Amino acid sequence: MFSQHLEIVQQHTDNALAASGHDGVLIYANHPHNYFLDDMPWPYRPNPHFAWWVPEAANYPRSFLHYQPGRQPVLYLYQPRDYWHSVPTAPQGEWASLFDIRPFADHSELPDFSLLKNHAYIGQPEVSPLDANQTNPEAVLNPLHWGRSYKTGYEVEQILAANKRALKGHQAARDAFYAGKSECETHLDYLRATAHTEAELPYGNIIAQNANGAILHYQQLLREPFPEFARYSFLIDAGACQHGYAADITRTYAWNESPFDDMIQALDTAQQQLVNQAVAGQSYIALHEEAHVHIGDILHDFEVIKVPGQEAAEMGLTQVFFPHGLGHFLGLQVHDVGGKQADPHGTPIPQPEKHPYLRLLRTLEAGHVLTIEPGIYFIPLLLDAARDNALGKHIHWNTVEHFLPYGGIRIEDNVRVGTHEAYNLTRSVA
Ligand code: GLY
Ligand code: MN
Numbered sequence: 001m002f003s004q005h006l007e008i009v010q011q012h013t014d015n016a017l018a019a020s021g022h023d024g025v026l027i028y029a030n031h032p033h034n035y036f037l038d039d040m041p042w043p044y045r046p047n048p049h050f051a052w053w054v055p056e057a058a059n060y061p062r063s064f065l066h067y068q069p070g071r072q073p074v075l076y077l078y079q080p081r082d083y084w085h086s087v088p089t090a091p092q093g094e095w096a097s098l099f100d101i102r103p104f105a106d107h108s109e110l111p112d113f114s115l116l117k118n119h120a121y122i123g124q125p126e127v128s129p130l131d132a133n134q135t136n137p138e139a140v141l142n143p144l145h146w147g148r149s150y151k152t153g154y155e156v157e158q159i160l161a162a163n164k165r166a167l168k169g170h171q172a173a174r175d176a177f178y179a180g181k182s183e184c185e186t187h188l189d190y191l192r193a194t195a196h197t198e199a200e201l202p203y204g205n206i207i208a209q210n211a212n213g214a215i216l217h218y219q220q221l222l223r224e225p226f227p228e229f230a231r232y233s234f235l236i237d238a239g240a241c242q243h244g245y246a247a248d249i250t251r252t253y254a255w256n257e258s259p260f261d262d263m264i265q266a267l268d269t270a271q272q273q274l275v276n277q278a279v280a281g282q283s284y285i286a287l288h289e290e291a292h293v294h295i296g297d298i299l300h301d302f303e304v305i306k307v308p309g310q311e312a313a314e315m316g317l318t319q320v321f322f323p324h325g326l327g328h329f330l331g332l333q334v335h336d337v338g339g340k341q342a343d344p345h346g347t348p349i350p351q352p353e354k355h356p357y358l359r360l361l362r363t364l365e366a367g368h369v370l371t372i373e374p375g376i377y378f379i380p381l382l383l384d385a386a387r388d389n390a391l392g393k394h395i396h397w398n399t400v401e402h403f404l405p406y407g408g409i410r411i412e413d414n415v416r417v418g419t420h421e422a423y424n425l426t427r428s429v430a
């Protein structure tokens with residue numbers, strides 16, 4: 001399966017180099033960065049372009065991949081003589097046999113890459129051996145980003161495996177919430193169940209109880225649990241990785257049967273309808289707008305707002321309760337590349353004025369993998385602003401008061417777009 005993936009990566013790269021007029025590409029794995037005035041590194045993330053070629057990319061910092069169309073890719077694998085850190089062992093298995101692997105212990109053993117004729121370099125620019133105009137050239141990056149937006153069978157398998165792993169964590173986190181554990185304890189249970197260290201997560205876990213669920217990228221992890229009489233809700237947005245590919249999943253739970261619990265169910269139903277529409281030919285902008293109508297209808301049904309969904313969406317009322325995009329491409333990066341390109345050359349799709357935070361503007365095609373993540377939140381900052389403007393009169397403020405302590409709801413699944421069908425990669429492995 002990986003060999004087919006590698007062939008497709010090579011085709012995309014051949015096309016990108018042909019279009020930009022290059023004879024080859026040098027892709028740097030990247031290296032760890034230290035904290036300011038310190039000798040300790042930040043958690044390391046490899047260059048995603050390197051990870052597109054090399055499955056265990058996180059293990060090979062400071063390595064280089066050299067590719068010229070028609071030739072076997074060469075992996076210059078950094079194996080330093082180092083007794084301070086573990087040194088990567090020689091790669092084994094199917095994927096390794098597809099590369100010409102040349103270990104090196106010191107940069108002096110590498111060829112002089114500055115002599116490479118008519119090449120592009122992709123990676124951290126400060127160590128580029130090539131001229132600035134050959135370093136991360138958009139004429140190469142744009143078609144590669146376009147190519148990366150169509151996932152190979154191997155890539156879908158990795159995202160599925162990442163989902164499987166993340167769901168183990170979600171189950172443990174749900175149990176922790178209903179056992180009355182704190183946000184921090186819940187986070188630790190999640191790590192244990194996924195066997196991930198914190199640094200290996202694709203993004204920092206969002207583990208939010210009660211009103212914290214209204215903070216979209218909440219990161220605090222309270223050490224103390226809320227007292228039982230004041231436990232209302234739990235929102236968890238947490239993923240996992242497989243060979244560098246991410247899962248990105250959100251669930252929301254109510255402590256008790258309550259209107260909030262019913263609202264979770266209503267949003268879940270709407271979310272699944274939206275997921276089913278993620279098929280080839282669907283405009284993602286239109287799907288985002290449809291989500292606003294669903295959310296408006298739910299808010300109307302629960303007597304949060306006084307007008308039905310369509311009208312609420314048109315006047316901008318639903319933006320108060322759903323102030324982020326419906327989702328994004330997913331892959332080697334959680335917010336994966338290519339979502340705003342009209343074509344391989346990188347012509348931008350204009351950002352709709354009404355939807356400044358939408359990260360995916362394309363018409364969907366088979367092979368795209370994306371998230372569908374509608375939300376309903378009670379965010380004091382946005383509600384206070386609405387109270388003071390023309391939207392305020394359309395809101396039932398007493399109902400808002402009721403829901404404020406619950407924070408918010410988000411339901412997020414990972415979806416592969418098919419020609420006639422959407423494949424829910426999250427629920428299919430649940
Ligand atoms: N976890 C980040 C996001 O859902 O986009
Ligand atoms: Mn997401």
Ligand code: MN
Nearest residue numbers: 237248249412
């Ligand atoms: Mn998420």
